[in-house]
Amino acid sequence: MSVSIASLGHSTVRLTVGDGVVVVDPGTLAPSQAFDDVAAFLITHDHDDHVDIARVTAAPAARPSTRVLAPQPVIDKLVAAGGQLEGAVESTRFDIAGFAVRPIVGDHAAIHPSLPDSPNVAYLIDNRILHPGDAFPDLPDGTALDVLFLPVSGPWMRYADAVDYVDATRPGLVVPIHDGDLDDVGRTLTDQLAGLLPDTVRYQRLELDAPITV
Template sequence: MPQLAVTSFGHSAVRLERHGLSLVIDPGVLAPADAFDDVTAFLITHDHPDHVNTEMVAAALAADPRSHVWAPEDVADSLASAGVSADQLEVVTDSRVFEAAGIAVEAIVGVHAEVHDTLPSPVNLAYVIDGRMLHPGDAFPPLPDGIDIGVLFLPVSGPWMRFADAVDYVAALRPRVVVPIHDGDLNDVGLTLTDQMSAILPGEGVYQRLRVGETVEL
């Protein structure tokens, strides 16, 4: 299976590229402007602004009528209100397999991990990319049987999680590569501490931090 070029745009935003087509996941308000350039397809996990910059995604779609976005219903409603054309907008309400930017994607419908019982938990879509990469959004969802995760984009910080939850998720999935995400709330000290804590992640997987703008083949 051909590798994908993986680029970090910080926090939870990543770009996956193959054969000149690009797939961007969760470009939120923390993502730089170039996260929205020349995008064939967007995947959005949920409606929090650190995962979707509605205005920038809408502008990117308007600039390229061939591009598309897949998103849960609440995000799709916001994008439609921002002017996104219905023929560019794919609403995901059930777990299913589709193709985006020439890459196989399996959407797994769940809910955002609880922050507090006084706050609502929106729909959260986890995405299995190319049958081997997982972007879980803001949750640690169980996966259907038969999926072998080679690359896990692993949330490592946020008000909805403990680092122990990340450790347990790695123990459950045993990925071969762990790329930390959801760390835009950390300063340099927090990032260094998190990278040091990666030593307790179980299994033989490689922990690979990507700097913002860095691209690797995975």
């Protein structure tokens, strides 16, 4: 089954099959179209750059059928929103808007030892597309990734860790995300990591809201 994928900036991505639209990590940096006519939001953790509480709250109010799948700290913040708020549980597969979604529950990558651990839920979609949130999670045995949305910047990560994760998971396509803190020069420099990836892996930065099919 072909899936349309689009980058909406920073860590926000949109996936579409037919009339089914899923948006992952609709944060405060996301444009307005990240919240329009969405069947389901998948939220990895409760940082503002990954979930805009006010706009996610408004979306189910405007479209009651909208579903929200998120870890408990996010659910706690959205509980007044109504709609279908669902906790992401590792062993539970969700069928959402034409997609099979498997949450991979873990922790946000460490920023500093003085900060407490916080939950991070990666989403494995149709067993071939991964949005890891702010972590580099272990994948279920036998997973063969067609697409990896790869974090490439932020206070919690190292360049080398991103490269090593690609080497470990061997996706067909790497799409860089989590780079809203970079200007054009920073993105150009960061994209040089493509030269360190395995020959079998294609690295492609997506133009904003310009979908490709995978």
